[in-house]
Amino acid sequence: DTEVTQTPKHLVMGMTNKKSLKCEQHMGHRAMYWYKQKAKKPPELMFVYSYEKLSINESVPSRFSPECPNSSLLNLHLHALQPEDSALYLCASSQEGQGSLYGYTFGSGTRLTVV
């Protein structure tokens, strides 16, 4: 299995809703990432988990709450989002190792629309 699987593919939520995005990989990668991508822009890093511990939070608002229940699974919990949070949310994973010689594998993304 060489894939990162993201669900759902599309999500529409109201500003008072609570929802979660899910990401799964079975490649044995120990680093997992959440990115946000707006149209015609490159991805922006949100969070990094390394060995199931949060290692980087790029000053993301608290209405986004990541969770890494185990080495294969990464969740992003969403609450009280704003319309400007509408974007493509991408999950990625990579092997950890000396000198970070490894590339990233991305999922197909969740297209989030906040109404």
Place this chain on the structure above:
Amino acid sequence: KQEVTQIPAALSVPEGENLVLNCSFTDSAIYNLQWFRQDPGKGLTSLLLIQSSQREQTSGRLNASLDKSSGRSTLYIAASQPGDSATYLCAVRDSNYQLIWGAGTKLIIKP
């Protein structure tokens, strides 16, 4: 601070042509460079990964080169096809292990 630039921002060529996409970076202290493809509204597909010690990588009709000293990488696509139409992004893994992205080149292959 590492900055990555991709030129051109958009490119349109007839089917069958060979083409080159460019990626430049300001700090040569990188671990690797990765080329991705993104179709509209979709996720990122990794095309090629070049380690800092390597000069090039090949996969099918794609060839990526890396000249770390000059801060440049190129992605060569041979015999282009309409299915190659997509946005191509390059990203470098910098000395802080972070992935620094270019803005992408939108490629259109005309049948």
